[in-house]
Amino acid sequence: MLSHSEASENFIADAERTDWHDETLWFVRAKRDKASKVLPEWEAMREHASQIKDHTLANLGEYLQAFESKAIANGIHVHWAADAAEHNAIVHGIIAAQGSKTIVKSKSMLTEECHLNDYLASKGIEVVDTDLGERIVQFRNEAPSHIVLPAIHLKKEDVGETFHQHLGTPKGNKDPQFLTEAARQHLRGHFLASEVAITGVNFAVAETGEFVVCTNEGNADMGAHLAKVHIACTGIEKIIPKRADLAVFLRLLARSATGQLITTYSSHFHKPREGQEMHIVLLDNGRTRQLADPKYKNSLKCIRCAACFNTCPVYRRSGGHSYHQPVAGPIGSILAPNIDKKANADLPFASTLCGSCSNVCPVKINIHEQLWFWRQDLMEAGLAPAGKTIGMKLMAFTLANPVIYRVGGSLLRRFSHLLNTRLNPWYKQREMPVAPKESFQEWYKKR
Amino acid sequence: MSARDQILRKIEPLEPVNHPGDFKGASIDFDFRASLEVVGARIMTKEELEIVFPGRRRYDKTLDGLSLAEVEVLEIDGEFVVAENGAIWLTEEAMPHRVAPFICQHLVINVKKIVPNMHAAYEELKKPNSSFGLFLAGPSKTADIEQSLVIGAHGARSLTVVIHP
Ligand code: SF4
Numbered sequence: 105m106l107s108h109s110e111a112s113e114n115f116i117a118d119a120e121r122t123d124w125h126d127e128t129l130w131f132v133r134a135k136r137d138k139a140s141k142v143l144p145e146w147e148a149m150r151e152h153a154s155q156i157k158d159h160t161l162a163n164l165g166e167y168l169q170a171f172e173s174k175a176i177a178n179g180i181h182v183h184w185a186a187d188a189a190e191h192n193a194i195v196h197g198i199i200a201a202q203g204s205k206t207i208v209k210s211k212s213m214l215t216e217e218c219h220l221n222d223y224l225a226s227k228g229i230e231v232v233d234t235d236l237g238e239r240i241v242q243f244r245n246e247a248p249s250h251i252v253l254p255a256i257h258l259k260k261e262d263v264g265e266t267f268h269q270h271l272g273t274p275k276g277n278k279d280p281q282f283l284t285e286a287a288r289q290h291l292r293g294h295f296l297a298s299e300v301a302i303t304g305v306n307f308a309v310a311e312t313g314e315f316v317v318c319t320n321e322g323n324a325d326m327g328a329h330l331a332k333v334h335i336a337c338t339g340i341e342k343i344i345p346k347r348a349d350l351a352v353f354l355r356l357l358a359r360s361a362t363g364q365l366i367t368t369y370s371s372h373f374h375k376p377r378e379g380q381e382m383h384i385v386l387l388d389n390g391r392t393r394q395l396a397d398p399k400y401k402n403s404l405k406c407i408r409c410a411a412c413f414n415t416c417p418v419y420r421r422s423g424g425h426s427y428h429q430p431v432a433g434p435i436g437s438i439l440a441p442n443i444d445k446k447a448n449a450d451l452p453f454a455s456t457l458c459g460s461c462s463n464v465c466p467v468k469i470n471i472h473e474q475l476w477f478w479r480q481d482l483m484e485a486g487l488a489p490a491g492k493t494i495g496m497k498l499m500a501f502t503l504a505n506p507v508i509y510r511v512g513g514s515l516l517r518r519f520s521h522l523l524n525t526r527l528n529p530w531y532k533q534r535e536m537p538v539a540p541k542e543s544f545q546e547w548y549k550k551r
Numbered sequence: 552m553s554a555r556d557q558i559l560r561k562i563e564p565l566e567p568v569n570h571p572g573d574f575k576g577a578s579i580d581f582d583f584r585a586s587l588e589v590v591g592a593r594i595m596t597k598e599e600l601e602i603v604f605p606g607r608r609r610y611d612k613t614l615d616g617l618s619l620a621e622v623e624v625l626e627i628d629g630e631f632v633v634a635e636n637g638a639i640w641l642t643e644e645a646m647p648h649r650v651a652p653f654i655c656q657h658l659v660i661n662v663k664k665i666v667p668n669m670h671a672a673y674e675e676l677k678k679p680n681s682s683f684g685l686f687l688a689g690p691s692k693t694a695d696i697e698q699s700l701v702i703g704a705h706g707a708r709s710l711t712v713v714i715h716p
Contacts, residue, residue: 128698145576155571162565169559184555236704237695253695260697280696288705295705296617312679322653322691322706329650330616340558345570347676351669352574354686355635365589365636366669366688369653369706375682377649388554392561401565 105447107489108454111426115257125257126420132253133414135363136464143355153352154468157405160345161395167310167343168386174313178375181383188218191387195220195302195335196227198383202333204229204300208291210317210324211235212304213251213408214337214387216430217443220302231302232294234323236287243270249424251431252361252410257423291323301327305338305384306370306407307353311346314374315384318357318367325371333381336373340386341395341404353407356466360409390443399477403438405467412461412471418454427451434461438474441482449487452478578635579667586637590689591702592710600659600713607659614647616654625655629687631664632712633672638688639712640672642681649683653691658707660687663715 106114116122140146160167172182185191191214199207207224209215209231221231221242233242237254241247243266248254255263264278273286303324308315315336317324328334344353358364376382395401413419413433424432429440429448434455440448452475461471482488542550552560587594595603607624608614614622627646629639639660643649652658666672676684691706702708 132698143578145574145578148576149574152571152574155568158568159570162568165559165562165564168562184553184558186554186557190554234705235695236693240695253698255695256698258697260699263696280699281701283696284693284701284704288703291705292620296620314679320691321693321704323704325653325685326650326705329648329653347679348573348670348673351673355669362694365586366633366638366686368590368688368690368692370638370686372679372684374679374684377643377683386558388558388561392558395565396561396563 105428106426107450108422108426108428109450109489111428112422112454115423115426116421121259122421122423124259125423128256129414129420132362133411133464136360136411136414137363139359139363139365143359149352149356150466150468153356153407153466154405156344156349156352157467160343161341161401161404164340164343164395167345168340170310171308171313171343172386174310175384176313178313179382180313180376181381183383183385185385185387185389187389188387191218191337191385191389192220192223194385195337196224196229198333198335199224199229199300200227202299204298206230206232206294206298207300207302208232208234208294208298208327208331209302210304210319210327211238211254212302212337213248213430214304214339215302216247217389218337218387220337232291232298234291234294234321234327235319236284236321236323239287239291240266243267247425247430249432250410250413251408251433252413257425292326295326295330298327298331300333300335301331302335302337303328305336305342306357307344307350308338308342308384309345309347309350310343312374314347314372315342316350316354316370316372318354318370320364320368322369325369328371328373329377331380333383334373334376335383335385337385337387340388340391341406357407357409360411360464360466394439394442400438400442400474402469403435403442403471403474405469406435406439407467408435409466411464411466415460415464417456417458417460422454427454434471434475435469438471438478441478445482445485446487449482450489452476452482453489453492574670577668577670579671581634581667583632583634583637583665586634587632587689587712588637590637591692592637592689592712594712594714597713597715600711604657604659604711608655610645611647614651616648616650619648619651619654622655624657624659625651626659626661627651629660629662629712631666631672631675632662632714633667633669633686634665635668636688638669638672638686640676641685641687643683644681652685652687653706655707657709657711658690659711659713661713661715665714 260278437451693704
């Protein structure tokens with residue numbers, strides 16, 4: 105597997121595409137700014153949401169049990185899975201009982217985390233991803249590169265070619281309207297035929313035992329309402345205490361994600377449809393471990409809006425696939441090492457620690473601080489990437505020694521051009537700023 | 552030990568933090584017409600509706616999920632529209648089938664009531680009054696191909712809202 109910096113190298117090889125990716129995501133970030141600034145209460149609402157999540161995490165066990173008993177009373181089957189393998193086995197068991205060979209699934213990062221599609225394929229079950237972006241990347245045998253905009257790494261020419269190969273659209277047609285219509289027709293067939301539908305969960309309400317699923321396309325609903333069996337898969341951290349809390353979260357989610365006022369559909373599944381079977385799978389997979397660590401527990405507040413992706417200068421210019429994880433970007437970089445430290449040791453270093461992620465996060469997760477904590481933990485565990493280890497030790501040493509700091513600084517200003525070499529991946533595709541002739545201290549002394 | 556007990560046992564009690572209560576201080580002066588327009592809905596009078604969609608289908612319990620796929624224009628009743636974002640609250644009881652507002656080609660919703668924001672909306676919805684309910688804001692849409700907005704992804708291709716005073 106390529107590390108983040110190696111994979112980024114491939115991504116930025118196409119300079120024009122990198123610029124497009126960068127600018128497009130920045131545009132989404134700008135839409136988020138506009139949609140949030142309309143509300144004078146925005147900052148108060150972020151704080152409120154953060155407190156609701158703090159409160160929930162402090163009482164997670166009780167809220168999970170409250171949710172469970174309400175959901176059961178509503179006629180929903182509740183399952184618990186300690187890890188990905190258990191999760192996949194539960195889902196497979198439900199599908200196998202139906203005897204289905206093809207099923208539909210709407211967007212769920214959790215099923216990506218569990219590699220559910222591959223697992224079901226090995227059992228002879230085909231999963232049709234129904235979110236347009238996810239269907240595109242599925243056809244191409246790729247993973248989503250962004251949790252809200254799964255195909256943001258692709259251009260319309262790529263989608264046109266993919267649909268030409270898989271759906272028989274005319275070669276060379278790259279009109280988004282035309283291609284979306286082709287996908288609509290193709291997926292409608294699957295919606296009407298499928299007996300089992302899998303969806304993700306945005307929020308699960310302890311007070312009522314209902315769960316809420318948000319989409320713009322309507323694909324989660326098309327699948328769930330036509331299928332005999334609906335399986336909703338969720339992480340245990342998606343619980344919120346009360347129905348009224350949804351007001352805060354639904355207001356924050358879409359405005360943070362895409363700058364929309366609200367997602368087109370926010371569906372509240374309270375009880376199964378008459379004659380329908382409804383299941384919910386509650387997954388741990390390392391979340392309880394994260395919860396037990398005061399440094400990292402806040403990462404469980406995430407509502408998966410991807411605002412931190414869109415604002416991140418590293419994500420925008422390296423692309424989602426360079427993070428080699430289903431959840432990329434800044435939040436992915438603090439979640440992934442918890443699941444596998446060694447395999448994801450590069451990710452906390454894929455950041456400038458500029459703090460922009462923490463500034464936009466609707467639930468006020470201290471993302472950049474956690475990135476820094478992970479760097480320290482990984483250093484201690486001897487897992488940090490080699491180049492970074494030397495750099496970090498040098499930095500700690502320099503900052504602790506004022507004399508070396510000053511002398512080093514003056515040397516650096518004279519010889520900074522030497523840094524811009526092949527040895528330092530940071531300078532790929534970057535111009536080194538010209539170093540000032542005198543340091544701030546020198547300048548200040550002269551005044 | 553079952554996965555359930557394993558998980559619950561692993562959840563360490565953390566220092567207690569109070570729930571902050573209901574959110575206070577939300578803006579209320581939103582123009583529902585502007586919001587409906589932003590989410591891509593059209594507003595029509597009853598008279599205009601007769602001219603544009605004379606052959607539309609009304610709520611009809613005999614329509615099942617699959618036969619709804621054949622319906623061109625469906626008219627249903629919503630409970631209220633939220634002025635801040637143009638979302639309309641719909642419940643299963645007011646639809647022939649849960650899939651109705653998604654599977655028809657064009658959707659018409661009658662609304663009698665307007666609430667200012669989502670907090671006011673959930674005041675109305677304190678107790679779930681329905682097995683299934685949703686906020687619907689405009690027609691189905693996607694921007695998954697190069698961020699170009701396309702209306703009519705999987706759900707209805709258009710939404711028309713009729714406000715009844
Ligand atoms: S960490 Fe915050 S900004 Fe990033 S996806 Fe989660 S909620 Fe959104």
